Amino acid sequence: MLTAERTRDLPQYVFAELDQEIRTMRQKGQMVINLGISDPNQAPRQEVLNALTESVKSTDSHRYPPLRGMLDLRRHVAEWYRQRFGVRLDPEREVLITVGSKEALVHLSLAVVDQDGIILVPDPGYPAYSMPHALFGMDQRRMNLVREHGFLPVISEVRAGDLERAQLMYVNYPNNPTGAIADRAFWRGLVEQARRWDFVICSDLAYSDIVYEGRVSSVLEIPEARSVAVESITFSKSYNMQGWRLSAMVGSAEIIDALYRVESQINGGVYTPIQEAGVVALEFGPDPAVLESYRERRQILGQGLAEMGLSFEWPKASVYFWVGLPEALGTAEDYARRLLHEARVAVTPGTAFGPHGGQRIRVSFTNPLDQIVTALEQWQRVPSVKV
Numbered sequence: 001m002l003t004a005e006r007t008r009d010l011p012q013y014v015f016a017e018l019d020q021e022i023r024t025m026r027q028k029g030q031m032v033i034n035l036g037i038s039d040p041n042q043a044p045r046q047e048v049l050n051a052l053t054e055s056v057k058s059t060d061s062h063r064y065p066p067l068r069g070m071l072d073l074r075r076h077v078a079e080w081y082r083q084r085f086g087v088r089l090d091p092e093r094e095v096l097i098t099v100g101s102k103e104a105l106v107h108l109s110l111a112v113v114d115q116d117g118i119i120l121v122p123d124p125g126y127p128a129y130s131m132p133h134a135l136f137g138m139d140q141r142r143m144n145l146v147r148e149h150g151f152l153p154v155i156s157e158v159r160a161g162d163l164e165r166a167q168l169m170y171v172n173y174p175n176n177p178t179g180a181i182a183d184r185a186f187w188r189g190l191v192e193q194a195r196r197w198d199f200v201i202c203s204d205l206a207y208s209d210i211v212y213e214g215r216v217s218s219v220l221e222i223p224e225a226r227s228v229a230v231e232s233i234t235f236s237k238s239y240n241m242q243g244w245r246l247s248a249m250v251g252s253a254e255i256i257d258a259l260y261r262v263e264s265q266i267n268g269g270v271y272t273p274i275q276e277a278g279v280v281a282l283e284f285g286p287d288p289a290v291l292e293s294y295r296e297r298r299q300i301l302g303q304g305l306a307e308m309g310l311s312f313e314w315p316k317a318s319v320y321f322w323v324g325l326p327e328a329l330g331t332a333e334d335y336a337r338r339l340l341h342e343a344r345v346a347v348t349p350g351t352a353f354g355p356h357g358g359q360r361i362r363v364s365f366t367n368p369l370d371q372i373v374t375a376l377e378q379w380q381r382v383p384s385v386k387v
């Protein structure tokens, strides 16, 4: 064998597995509506596209970009934090431009976790949080997120011995897959625990702008967070720029500097035209029409799921329904497979987000409304997938 053991143990990226099955069905001429992905279908604003194409024409744009990111973009990120959360950031020391939040979140572990450290990961949670364990052999503990606690982690459930060794905790609100949000009181309590047990909080704010109910807050609103926390924002969801790979990590200058030292050894920064277009995206803000389209899709999809008797909480934010399955319908994986083959609708089994998701599926609404309506019709017509 020429490949490392860890690659053999690595779970096939769950969305890749689903994609393969869908592709095979489509090759056979079967129409599949994929509500399993989180890949927004709409385009960035025209002004953002114009900024990109203009910049591409400049000879200077093709050089290596500054590895911390363009200062202008870092200033705009800092300004966004000031306006959005009333948080003041030093763009020179507290903002780092990253090549998509997925890899920055994984690389952060290399910056803050030692070989004998522990990473606390939410379960269910975005799969990248488990990659430091799978790829780098770092130890991790899962924190179960349950409905009774608003899908927030409960620190008192983590063993003291594990907290002593904990060096990093990933948290994600608005949450994928549950749609939950966290308020300032939660952040205050968590920052207190992080200071007490000496671990880094990494807040993943990927869905900061896609909110239906309540107020999204930043961990950095807590003044003491500045010493223990970083937060990741991305242009993927708010601006439909997911293919562009543009994001930022902000917060503790010490942690940001450590991440910069790791990142600058691994990647070459983000292509200048993309960063320049990012400045324009932040100047305009998210497109209200896009946000409205999510609201409408959420309404229609939620009604359809409710009519089928499925149980779920309406997502307060994000683009997902986290749907509970009665035991009679089998495991999430069996159910998702039946739904795919019999109703031609793809959803993600909850186990993709950790063992705790065994009796749930995630249904996303990043597809156009007409596809969502058709998916619901197909879903409702198949007796074996009805509640």
Ligand SMILES: Cc1ncc(COP(=O)(O)O)c(C=O)c1O
Residues within 6 Å of the ligand: 038, 100, 101, 102, 103, 126, 172, 176, 204, 206, 234, 235, 236, 242, 246, 247
């Ligand atoms: C919670 C969460 N964080 C991060 C990401 C990845 O974002 P990016 O495109 O910036 O890598 C996703 C993508 O679905 C996500 O759901």
